[in-house]
Amino acid sequence: MKDFLLIYRMNYDAIPVGTPEQMAAMTKRWMDWIAEIAAKNKLADRGNRLATSGKVVRADNVVTNGPYTEIKESIGGYSMVKAGSYDEAIELAKGCPILSVGGNVEVREVSVL
């Protein structure tokens, strides 16, 4: 069993602000999906959401507003799952609710130091 980081990305500017009911329904879909992974004993860490604003620190003390101005897409959150292979990790990622609203999931194997 290896750890894989799931990185949730999407263009957060493009999301229409939903009604409270729609937001609640979306939260529920996330909960159901994460719990499905947990029910298979494949969840290593449910992770967290990230705030939409951020800073980027570059060389020579250059700090810019982030995350990245040159691309619209940004990281909205992350989770850690346990899987035997990339294929299995990808299978787990396929149910992610972010896919239904134009986002994507980056799957990265953790290379333990």
Added chain:
Amino acid sequence: MKQPELIPHLFRTEFRKITAVLCKLFGIAHIEIAEDIASETFLRAIETWPYKGIPENPTAWLYTVAKNKAKNYIRRDQVFTGKIASQIKHTLSGIEEIEIDLSEQNITDSQLQMLFTICHPSISTEAQIGLALRILCGFGIDEIANALLTNKETINKRLFRAKDKLRTEKVKIEFPGAAEINKRLETVLTTLYLLFNEGYYSESRDTVLREDLCLEAMRLTYLLAENEHTSKPVVYALLSLMCFQSSRFEARKNANGEMILYQDQDETLWDQELISKGMYFLNISAQGDKISKYHLEASIAYWHTIKEDTHEKWENILQLFNQLLQIEYSPIAALNRTYALSKANGKAAAIIEAEKLGLTDNHFYFTLLGELYKGIDDDKARKNFQKALSLAKTQTDKQTIQKKIDIL
């Protein structure tokens, strides 16, 4: 109460108090001396009462005898005096002045401090449960062996090793400091939770004994809830869970000791007083900012006290299992979540999820699959139930599954 019942009754309530107070006084290294003095006290009662009659205040009589025996022991045994008397915290101007405090307050404090000592991380959980039953609940070795479905030798060995370990680790009998209390409390609660479950799910035929185990676990949890050091939201959450679970005690087994599944239970047998206590404690437990697995399990148990099937009920149960699984995975939580999913979103959705759980060595897994396929594909339902039957170990489980096959 007549004499034949009185002594066993007092043994159950007073043995543990005398042992806890004496052990607290002598230190964990001399736990057996504390037990011996408590046992000898009862032996004296058995020898004396039939001839001289029951004393006016039997409990006070026992305490006086225990105090005298303890003092005699200290006086008589030079080794003991040398080794232990110096450890006794009270200032010693003479043995006569040793205060053996059997007040209600000191009994409660000693029992709680012993609870922390017994639930020390250095000994295994099963040894913690055994010691708790012996020292804090006053169970005999026979009873412990019966309740834990093993034999006397195993229990004796287990207790001996555990006491030895506590001795060599020099575990102190005291409340853990503020910095440590939450961590240590976690271990104590785990042991009480398992002690309760031993009673609740035990295969032992002895119903009274099984109920006793649950009641003892509740009593000790209640002691924690009442004490200023330990009355934390998480303690109330566990207490609430225990109340909700035990409210179904009468309803979940029939006269032959066979299991009655939740949906077939007669809800008029559910104990409404325990249910309202459970709700009361659950409300108090909501004060903190941390949701423990006991909060979630208590909330799940609360929803189960409403018999009527509604979408709201099962959706709530589903979400609670969703949270529970993220805190701590267990196969049974995964299976129960899938059952809740079938109730909230339909069997078809649940089958897809269930097939992915892969708990292929677990008979509950195949029982669940059988339930889900029932009415959708009875042939598959039967195959799953048969698989479950071949994996089930206990007679009760086999009977339950066989019944499901028969009515298919």
